[in-house]
Amino acid sequence: MRTFKFVSLIALVILALVAVSCAAPTPEPTKPPAPTAVPATKAPAAEPTKAPAQPTTAPATAAPKPTEAPKPVTVTNPPTSPEMVDAIDLMGKKVTVTYWHQRPQAQQELLQSMLDEFNKTNPYGITAKAEIAGASYPDVYTKVSAAIQASQPPEMSVAYQNQAAFYRGSNAVVNIDPFLKSKKYGLSEADAKDYVQAFLDTDQNPQFKNERLGFPTQRSAEVMYVNMDWLKKLGYNEIPKDWKTWEEAACKAADPATKKYGWAFRHDASNFASQVFSRGGRILAADGQSYAFNSQAGVDTLAMIQRMFKNKCAVEIPVAERNGEQTRFGNGEVLFVFASSSGMSFYQDSVAKGAKFAWDISLLPQSGAKPAMNLYGASASIYKTTPEKELAAWLVIKFLGEKTQTAKWAAATGYLPVRQSAKQDVIDTLKKNPAWGPVADSYAKIFDWVQYSMIESPVAGYDPVRDNIDKKMMTLVLTDFTVDPKKLLDDAVKEANQILKENAPK
Amino acid sequence: MTITTNKLPKISLNRVLIYSVLILGALASVTPFIYMVMTAFKTYGSATTNVGWPWAPFGDEPLQWINFTEAVETSGKDTQWQTFLFIRYFANSVITSVIIVAGTVITSVLAAYALTHINLPGRNLIFMLILATIMVPNDLTLVPKVVMMFNLKWYNTYLALTVPFLASVFGIFLIRQFFLQIPKDLFDAARMDGAGHLRYLITIVVPLSKPAIVTTALLNFIWAWDNFKWPLLVTRDSNMRVLAVGLQQFLVSEGGTKVQLMMAFAAMVVVPIVVFYFFTQKYFTEGVITTGIKG
Numbered sequence: 001m002r003t004f005k006f007v008s009l010i011a012l013v014i015l016a017l018v019a020v021s022c023a024a025p026t027p028e029p030t031k032p033p034a035p036t037a038v039p040a041t042k043a044p045a046a047e048p049t050k051a052p053a054q055p056t057t058a059p060a061t062a063a064p065k066p067t068e069a070p071k072p073v074t075v076t077n078p079p080t081s082p083e084m085v086d087a088i089d090l091m092g093k094k095v096t097v098t099y100w101h102q103r104p105q106a107q108q109e110l111l112q113s114m115l116d117e118f119n120k121t122n123p124y125g126i127t128a129k130a131e132i133a134g135a136s137y138p139d140v141y142t143k144v145s146a147a148i149q150a151s152q153p154p155e156m157s158v159a160y161q162n163q164a165a166f167y168r169g170s171n172a173v174v175n176i177d178p179f180l181k182s183k184k185y186g187l188s189e190a191d192a193k194d195y196v197q198a199f200l201d202t203d204q205n206p207q208f209k210n211e212r213l214g215f216p217t218q219r220s221a222e223v224m225y226v227n228m229d230w231l232k233k234l235g236y237n238e239i240p241k242d243w244k245t246w247e248e249a250a251c252k253a254a255d256p257a258t259k260k261y262g263w264a265f266r267h268d269a270s271n272f273a274s275q276v277f278s279r280g281g282r283i284l285a286a287d288g289q290s291y292a293f294n295s296q297a298g299v300d301t302l303a304m305i306q307r308m309f310k311n312k313c314a315v316e317i318p319v320a321e322r323n324g325e326q327t328r329f330g331n332g333e334v335l336f337v338f339a340s341s342s343g344m345s346f347y348q349d350s351v352a353k354g355a356k357f358a359w360d361i362s363l364l365p366q367s368g369a370k371p372a373m374n375l376y377g378a379s380a381s382i383y384k385t386t387p388e389k390e391l392a393a394w395l396v397i398k399f400l401g402e403k404t405q406t407a408k409w410a411a412a413t414g415y416l417p418v419r420q421s422a423k424q425d426v427i428d429t430l431k432k433n434p435a436w437g438p439v440a441d442s443y444a445k446i447f448d449w450v451q452y453s454m455i456e457s458p459v460a461g462y463d464p465v466r467d468n469i470d471k472k473m474m475t476l477v478l479t480d481f482t483v484d485p486k487k488l489l490d491d492a493v494k495e496a497n498q499i500l501k502e503n504a505p506k
Numbered sequence: 507m508t509i510t511t512n513k514l515p516k517i518s519l520n521r522v523l524i525y526s527v528l529i530l531g532a533l534a535s536v537t538p539f540i541y542m543v544m545t546a547f548k549t550y551g552s553a554t555t556n557v558g559w560p561w562a563p564f565g566d567e568p569l570q571w572i573n574f575t576e577a578v579e580t581s582g583k584d585t586q587w588q589t590f591l592f593i594r595y596f597a598n599s600v601i602t603s604v605i606i607v608a609g610t611v612i613t614s615v616l617a618a619y620a621l622t623h624i625n626l627p628g629r630n631l632i633f634m635l636i637l638a639t640i641m642v643p644n645d646l647t648l649v650p651k652v653v654m655m656f657n658l659k660w661y662n663t664y665l666a667l668t669v670p671f672l673a674s675v676f677g678i679f680l681i682r683q684f685f686l687q688i689p690k691d692l693f694d695a696a697r698m699d700g701a702g703h704l705r706y707l708i709t710i711v712v713p714l715s716k717p718a719i720v721t722t723a724l725l726n727f728i729w730a731w732d733n734f735k736w737p738l739l740v741t742r743d744s745n746m747r748v749l750a751v752g753l754q755q756f757l758v759s760e761g762g763t764k765v766q767l768m769m770a771f772a773a774m775v776v777v778p779i780v781v782f783y784f785f786t787q788k789y790f791t792e793g794v795i796t797t798g799i800k801g
């Protein structure tokens with residue numbers, strides 16, 4: 001009998017909890033876009049937040065004959081010309097847009113505070129919200145993919161170039177160029193020039209006739225971390241600038257008996273790509289139609305990794321040992337590390353507590369015709385919803401790219417700001433930050449290297465190619481010193497081209 | 507008067523080997539837990555450089571109790587409850603875990619009973635089909651399930667966090683195996699006394715099967731408490747998130763991880779599981795040992 005009463009009580013508790021769960025507010029879903037043509041409306045009377053100057057790239061329109069009324073512009077979804085964007089009227093529409101990203105809560109709060117400022121100041125009544133959609137880029141990718149399938153994508157999200165290309169394959173993201181070049185809503189000539197051109201270039205996708213599938217909000221780069229005290233002890237007065245000297249220094253530093261190595265090898269395709277770039281090679285051919293990492297630059301990279309492990313000059317950081325290269329660098333166990341510039345404050349912390357030595361960053365050694373640096377960074381992509389929402393999303397991204405916002409964001413995250421004019425503000429702010437202060441001058445150097453930026457592969461299907469680069473090439477040469485790097489590269493490129501073909505626009 | 511002396515257990519090579527393996531296994535299991543607790547009390551520098559290891563397992567600085575408060579503060583503010591989001595995450599974890607455990611236990615018990623005591627045509631085939639669903643990789647069904655949540659308008663609600671997990675194939679399997687051991691004579695006797703299926707299930711079968719039911723509850727509680735990906739994908743607002751998702755605050759894309767805060771947070775997250783296990787350990791061991799043995 002007691003058991004019966006107990007079970008009844010449990011049932012009541014469950015019913016109460018279910019009732020609570022049903023009471024949670026259900027969000028109003030975003031309606032799937034209807035690809036309708038929107039008739040042109042009168043230009044809004046209100047001025048945009050910033051009076052844009054004439055963009056340089058805006059197409060010149062012929063002045064209408066005085067007898068003829070100007071032809072109304074039909075706005076397609078998505079808009080395909082700056083004129084169509086100009087014709088969209090946002091006044092009184094009270095559009096709400098959501099931005100999905102993968103930053104932690106503290107940065108979500110900073111982002112939302114900036115968006116709150118936008119919500120207060122934009123003349124169109126746009127409300128912008130930021131939402132954490134995952135702990136990593138793959139999380140956001142999974143969530144966005146599901147939302148696209150459910151015809152309920154967010155208005156914008158963080159996306160790597162290759163992910164944006166994948167979404168574009170199903171017509172889910174829009175080309176941002178018409179918005180950027182719009183006379184009324186686009187970037188002014190001065191603003192466009194203020195953006196770091198290399199950052200802007202990374203979002204133009206060769207698979208889709210150079211459509212701009214994203215817009216930069218932050219960037220970081222693969223740099224070389226160097227233990228300067230140790231390097232001096234080895235008899236080098238400056239950081240090696242060529243691969244031969246670099247390898248020699250790394251092998252000189254190595255002493256496996258005391259667990260000291262010249263280089264910490266990370267399992268990451270970006271690690272390979274950075275070295276290929278620095279030797280004058282490419283990952284993807286310039287036309288985006290094939291992979292090209294089986295060039296001499298690729299062979300030299302793979303052969304060097306193989307040689308360094310054969311000679312016990314390098315140590316492998318297991319995949320399970322997250323940020324292990326940082327730990328070993330801090331302990332004074334490795335001379336060189338190739339890693340993201342956004343980790344500088346973490347390196348500083350490790351070194352300060354660990355072996356306490358002088359360290360610095362530099363470009364990777366170079367042997368190409370011109371210097372090269374691997375530029376990372378996801379951008380913000382705009383999803384196909386309605387022309388009004390797409391425009392509102394663009395205005396939000398444009399706002400986040402303004403000097404004040406990009407400087408704030410860079411100083412809080414350690415990424416690079418997207419505008420040149422923000423450089424000094426960021427450096428000054430970092431100098432006041434105890435975590436960044438000691439490395440602010442090193443951070444400042446990256447601005448000089450931005451001109452050498454290259455990106456890996458902005459095309460759809462790059463993720464499995466990255467996986468192959470690590471598992472089928474780099475991992476093999478660490479242990480098999482007889483395997484032919486050229487053959488590995490040729491096989492990997494063949495497979496990569498097959499993946500490229502499978503993911504090509506239909 | 508006889509004096510009894512405590513005999514020392516015989517030390518044999520077999521016993522030494524068995525205990526060595528057990529001790530090694532126990533150490534391997536407990537090492538990550540020890541690492542978590544130690545790291546939770548260190549500064550970032552100490553945590554990443556292992557200063558003083560192994561003689562000073564907590565580093566060479568004072569214990570960093572501040573990591574726990576910092577971890578809670580870093581979780582952010584909940585404007586609705588006027589508290590830290592950590593509290594909200596905790597509440598959500600409790601609510602979803604309790605609903606999932608209760609739902610799983612109820613559906614598993616009912617399904618297991620039907621599969622063992624009711625003469626359904628093709629009940630073994632039904633059971634095989636239920637088992638076959640385990641073979642479908644979760645990643646394969648993840649996106650369609652998220653799409654379903656959008657379509658049902660359950661996105662960002664407790665329904666999305668709980669309803670898809672109110673049945674457990676493993677729970678059905680475990681409890682079914684236990685039910686099979688109950689002698690059929692009990693059922694016949696209960697029927698003769700006028701008991702129906704439900705009364706027999708509640709008054710006789712369930713009390714006899716406590717170990718299997720508690721094991722199912724515990725395993726599902728651990729799973730629900732630790733579930734990360736699903737809550738992340740089907741929630742939008744921070745006040746709908748659970749503790750496992752809260753842990754992601756400390757992940758920084760390429761730069762590094764505030765490992766000391768992450769471990770402090772993890773230590774707080776793991777406490778309820780340890781407490782729950784502490785109280786149900788007896789049943790859990792019994793359930794695992796006796797399931798599947800024909801009595």
